[in-house]
Amino acid sequence: MEHTGPKSIEAFSTAQQYIPGGVNSPARAFGAVGGNPPVISHGRGAHLFDLDGNEYIDYVCSWGPLVFGHAHPRVVQAVQEACLLGTSFGAPTQAETALARQIVQMVPSVEMVRMVNSGTEATMSAVRVARGFTGRDKILKFEGCWHGHGDSFLIKAGSSALTLGAPDSPGIPQAIAALSITVPYNDLSAVQEALRQNPGQIAAIIVEPVAGNMGTVPPRAGFLQQLRQLADQDGCVLIFDEVITGFRLSAGGAQEYFGVTPDMTCLGKIVGGGLPVGAYGGKRQIMEQVSPLGKKISQAGTLSGNPLAMKAGLVQLQMLSEPGVYARLEQLSQNLEAGMAENLKKLGLRYTLNRVGSMLCMFFTETQVVDYATACTADTARFRRFFWELLKRGVYMAPSQFECLFPSAVHSDGDVERTLRAHYEALKAIH
Ligand SMILES: *Cc1c(COP(=O)(O)O)cnc(C)c1O
Numbered sequence: 001m002e003h004t005g006p007k008s009i010e011a012f013s014t015a016q017q018y019i020p021g022g023v024n025s026p027a028r029a030f031g032a033v034g035g036n037p038p039v040i041s042h043g044r045g046a047h048l049f050d051l052d053g054n055e056y057i058d059y060v061c062s063w064g065p066l067v068f069g070h071a072h073p074r075v076v077q078a079v080q081e082a083c084l085l086g087t088s089f090g091a092p093t094q095a096e097t098a099l100a101r102q103i104v105q106m107v108p109s110v111e112m113v114r115m116v117n118s119g120t121e122a123t124m125s126a127v128r129v130a131r132g133f134t135g136r137d138k139i140l141k142f143e144g145c146w147h148g149h150g151d152s153f154l155i156k157a158g159s160s161a162l163t164l165g166a167p168d169s170p171g172i173p174q175a176i177a178a179l180s181i182t183v184p185y186n187d188l189s190a191v192q193e194a195l196r197q198n199p200g201q202i203a204a205i206i207v208e209p210v211a212g213n214m215g216t217v218p219p220r221a222g223f224l225q226q227l228r229q230l231a232d233q234d235g236c237v238l239i240f241d242e243v244i245t246g247f248r249l250s251a252g253g254a255q256e257y258f259g260v261t262p263d264m265t266c267l268g269k270i271v272g273g274g275l276p277v278g279a280y281g282g283k284r285q286i287m288e289q290v291s292p293l294g295k296k297i298s299q300a301g302t303l304s305g306n307p308l309a310m311k312a313g314l315v316q317l318q319m320l321s322e323p324g325v326y327a328r329l330e331q332l333s334q335n336l337e338a339g340m341a342e343n344l345k346k347l348g349l350r351y352t353l354n355r356v357g358s359m360l361c362m363f364f365t366e367t368q369v370v371d372y373a374t375a376c377t378a379d380t381a382r383f384r385r386f387f388w389e390l391l392k393r394g395v396y397m398a399p400s401q402f403e404c405l406f407p408s409a410v411h412s413d414g415d416v417e418r419t420l421r422a423h424y425e426a427l428k429a430i431h
Contacts, residue, residue, distance in 0.1 A: 005052025043070025113281030119268025120148025144372030146213030209254035215361035273312030389426035
């Protein structure tokens with residue numbers, strides 16, 4: 001059943017000899033769905049091609065960054081022009097200022113911003129800065145949110161509100177786990193309780209304003225507003241991890257979409273136009289404590305602000321600032337959602353569909369999905385069969401139930417139509 005061609009199988013087996021699991025990021029190994037991943041040769045627009053010549057409509061889009069699809073001519077041109085002038089200097093360039101200014105103009109909470117090379121670096125650095133700024137050590141985060149692979153984030157909740165967090169991976173000291181408190185997403189009373197139990201000790205609340213790493217889970221009405229209030233009362237820093245939602249839900253990200261302004265914001269994915277970029281920023285008063293300024297909170301990077309990456313990110317953000325882009329993303333995503341709902345109805349199925357803008361997920365459960373526990377009611381074995389039935393029909397979605405579909409602004413109406421036909425047939429095939 002696992003549909004992959006002989007060239008992909010051979011290439012992936014070679015990769016496994018030299019790279020752990022054959023991949024540089026574990027989800028690519030298809031562990032959640034089994035089978036051999038297609039090995040990619042190239043992408044064009046909304047379409048992806050593997051070594052065996054199979055073509056797919058791509059809803060992964062590099063896990064979010066490619067909001068204008070693969071190899072967009074304007075992004076390609078920006079990178080080509082930049083690399084002719086030199087690939088890295090480790091000295092100031094105007095390209096850095098141009099992207100920083102663009103981010104400050106687009107994202108409400110960001111008055112100053114520091115570039116890094118990944119979303120992980122952005123969240124790790126933001127937490128360091130929040131700790132340095134407040135002089136407090138603990139952080140509060142939410143179950144099912146993903147903030148990259150920093151030690152402080154790979155911590156699962158203790159068995160009760162009173163037990164310490166536990167490392168989620170070998171290699172993370174219990175002493176670090178003890179500083180991360182994890183509560184259920186959308187659960188304000190758990191947040192209040194955690195703040196009460198740790199008075200004056202929590203440096204930051206970090207949250208995905210729309211959770212995009214347990215499928216798609218929207219914040220309950222008032223959830224983000226209440227977090228804002230609770231953080232103010234407690235004196236901790238409210239960090240929105242907008243690595244997915246930034247520049248996706250609106251030009252100003254989820255904070256503009258929901259009208260709630262955090263103290264700090266983490267960016268990644270879209271901000272780099274498909275090159276490795278992350279960024280963190282926020283209130284001037286906080287960012288002015290980052291080295292070489294103020295309290296000199298340490299954070300550095302040899303390749304940070306890389307000119308190729310800055311140019312790719314800038315052109316993509318400029319394209320997002322042009323009229324009609326978010327309306328197009330919304331319309332496409334709405335059509336996908338409506339079509340999927342219709343397919344489910346035709347087949348007499350009642351699976352949960354969650355969508356916020358161009359973040360979309362069909363959960364194989366009839367339970368309303370509002371947090372990690374409810375997301376886990378999904379039938380992952382059925383997802384796995386569905387995934388392969390879809391892939392066989394030329395639709396490439398993330399190889400896990402707990403990921404979003406990311407339609408791009410260059411998916412055509414024809415792509416959506418083909419996707420919905422495949423969606424219907426794949427569902428039919430597994431029921
Ligand atoms: C992807 C992601 C990260 C990590 O970004 P990397 O570039 O993979 O390090 C952090 N936070 C969220 C919400 C993400 O989706």
